Amino acid sequence: MAINSTGNTGLQAYRASLLHFTNDPAFHQQAYAWHEDGLLIVNDGKVQAAGDYAQLKNSLPEGTAVQDYRGKLITPGFIDTHIHYPQTDMIASPAPGLLPWLETYTFPTERKFSDPEHAGEVARFFLDELLRCGTTTAMVYCTVHPESVEAFFTESEARNLRMVAGKVMMDRNCPEFLRDTAESGARESEDLIKKWHKRGRQLYAITPRFAPTSTEAQLQLAGELARAYPDTYLQTHVAENTDEVAWVKSLFPKARSYLDVYDHYGMMRPRAMYAHCIWLDDADRARMAETHSAVSMCPTSNLFLGSGLFNFERADAQHVPLSLATDVGGGTSFSMLQTMNEAYKVARMGGTYLPALRMFYLATLGGARSMQLEGTIGNFVAGAEADFIVLDPQATPLLARRSSRTDSLEELLFALALLGDDRTVAATYAAGRQVHLRKD
Incomplete structure (x- = not known):
C-alpha cells in the first residue's frame, strides 16, 4: 500500500x-x-x-x-463561520463604529475586486493565512463582483479545501461602483451556484450583505434562490450594532425585528448562517432554534467596533446552534485561538463562564453542526x-x-x-x- x-x-x-x-x-x-x-x-x-x-x-x-x-x-x-476575504488588506483600520468603517474602508477596498488578478492575489494570501492559523474551512464573503468569487473558488479548489463562499448581493445604500440590481444579483448568484456548488469540496452561499443594502425586491429574490437550491448556504449579518438595528427599523417598519426581515423572505432554514446576533430578543432566538438557523459569534470584531457583547446564556437557553468566527477585517486576527481568547472575555463580561473545552467545540464540531456538515468535517x-x-x-x-x-x-x-x-x-x-x- x-x-x-x-x-x-x-x-x-x-x-x-x-x-x-x-x-x-x-x-x-x-x-x-x-x-x-x-x-x-x-x-x-x-x-x-x-x-x-x-x-x-x-x-x-x-x-x-x-x-x-x-x-x-x-x-x-478550525472552522471559521464568518470572514470577508476582500477585507484582508484593510484589517486593523480605525473607525468610530460599524457604519463609518464600512464607508471609509470597506467599500473602497472591495472596489478593486472587479480585477481578477487582484482578487486572485488576495485569495492566495488569504488562504495561506487561514491555513497558517489552522483554519481548514471557512464561510467566506466575496464582493459584489462575480470575478471575486471565481478567483476565490479557483484558488480553494486548487488546494482541495472545504470552503463555502458567495457573491455579495447589494443593490442600495452603497456606492454605485459596488451596486448590482435585484435581477443581476440573483442571476449572477445562480450562475455561480450552478458552476461551483458541490464542485469538489466547494460549496456556495447565497450572500445578501445585510438588510439595509438590499431592496425588498432583492431580498425576495434571495429567498427564492434559497428555496430553489435548498442545499446551498445562506449567509448575512444581523443585529450587530444598535445604529444598524435602528436603521433597519426605519427601512422595514412593518417587521417585528431585524431578524424578522429575513424570516419574511424565507431566509431562515438549515444552512443559514447569521453573523453577530447581539441585539436579538428571545423570540428571535426561539425562531433561530426552530428553523435550525445558526449563529456565527464574532467576539474580536464586536469588541473592535464596539458593537456589544454576545449573550451566551440566552442563546443556550433556546439551544440556538452556535459557532465561532474571526470576522476579518472587522476582526483583528485570522487566528481562531486568539478569537477564543476574546470569546472567553466577552462571555465573562456577560456573566457566563466559558470553559476551554467548549471553546474548542465551538471552533470545530460546533461549526460543522451549524453548517449541517457533521460527519463530513x-x-x-x-x-x-x-x-x-x-x-x-x-x-x-x-x-x-x-x-x-x-x-x-x-x-x-x-x-x-x-x-x-x-x-x-x-x-x-x-x-x-x-x-x-x-x-x-
Missing part, C-alpha cells in the same frame, strides 16, 4: 495526543474523545480510525510509516474528511512554561486558547495533505 506523508492518497498514520468532540460540552457530560497517546489513521484523504495508539498500532500494515507528533495535540481543523469519526491540525504547547516560551504546569486537559486547552496564536499551529492538513508547516 502506498505510503504518503504529505499527499492525500494511500495510508497515513499520525501519533500524538488526539482530541475531538462528539457533542456540545455545555449540554453533555460525555462530549469528547481524548487520547493522551493517540493514533490518527487516514486513508485516501479520509479518517479511517482515531483512538489509543496501543489499541490501533497493530491494525497498521507492516512497514507503515507513522508521523511522530508526540508532545503535540492533534485536533480537527469537524471531528474524527470514520469516513470524515481528514482536515486536522497539530498544535504545539511548546510554541512560545510563555506557553511552554504554562503548559508544563497544567494538570488537566481543561487547563492545557485553556492555556492554548488564552496564550496561543498562529505560532501554536505546527502543521495543517486538508483531506490528508499537508498544506502548512510552521517554519521554526
Whole structure:
C-alpha cells in the first residue's frame, strides 16, 4: 500500500495526543474523545480510525510509516463561520463604529475586486493565512463582483479545501461602483451556484450583505434562490450594532425585528448562517432554534467596533446552534485561538463562564453542526474528511512554561486558547495533505 506523508492518497498514520468532540460540552457530560497517546489513521484523504495508539498500532500494515507528533495535540481543523476575504488588506483600520468603517474602508477596498488578478492575489494570501492559523474551512464573503468569487473558488479548489463562499448581493445604500440590481444579483448568484456548488469540496452561499443594502425586491429574490437550491448556504449579518438595528427599523417598519426581515423572505432554514446576533430578543432566538438557523459569534470584531457583547446564556437557553468566527477585517486576527481568547472575555463580561473545552467545540464540531456538515468535517469519526491540525504547547516560551504546569486537559486547552496564536499551529492538513508547516 502506498505510503504518503504529505499527499492525500494511500495510508497515513499520525501519533500524538488526539482530541475531538462528539457533542456540545455545555449540554453533555460525555462530549469528547481524548487520547493522551493517540493514533490518527487516514486513508485516501479520509479518517479511517482515531483512538489509543496501543489499541490501533497493530491494525497498521507492516512497514507503515507513522508521523511522530508526540508532545503535540492533534485536533480537527478550525472552522471559521464568518470572514470577508476582500477585507484582508484593510484589517486593523480605525473607525468610530460599524457604519463609518464600512464607508471609509470597506467599500473602497472591495472596489478593486472587479480585477481578477487582484482578487486572485488576495485569495492566495488569504488562504495561506487561514491555513497558517489552522483554519481548514471557512464561510467566506466575496464582493459584489462575480470575478471575486471565481478567483476565490479557483484558488480553494486548487488546494482541495472545504470552503463555502458567495457573491455579495447589494443593490442600495452603497456606492454605485459596488451596486448590482435585484435581477443581476440573483442571476449572477445562480450562475455561480450552478458552476461551483458541490464542485469538489466547494460549496456556495447565497450572500445578501445585510438588510439595509438590499431592496425588498432583492431580498425576495434571495429567498427564492434559497428555496430553489435548498442545499446551498445562506449567509448575512444581523443585529450587530444598535445604529444598524435602528436603521433597519426605519427601512422595514412593518417587521417585528431585524431578524424578522429575513424570516419574511424565507431566509431562515438549515444552512443559514447569521453573523453577530447581539441585539436579538428571545423570540428571535426561539425562531433561530426552530428553523435550525445558526449563529456565527464574532467576539474580536464586536469588541473592535464596539458593537456589544454576545449573550451566551440566552442563546443556550433556546439551544440556538452556535459557532465561532474571526470576522476579518472587522476582526483583528485570522487566528481562531486568539478569537477564543476574546470569546472567553466577552462571555465573562456577560456573566457566563466559558470553559476551554467548549471553546474548542465551538471552533470545530460546533461549526460543522451549524453548517449541517457533521460527519463530513469537524471531528474524527470514520469516513470524515481528514482536515486536522497539530498544535504545539511548546510554541512560545510563555506557553511552554504554562503548559508544563497544567494538570488537566481543561487547563492545557485553556492555556492554548488564552496564550496561543498562529505560532501554536505546527502543521495543517486538508483531506490528508499537508498544506502548512510552521517554519521554526
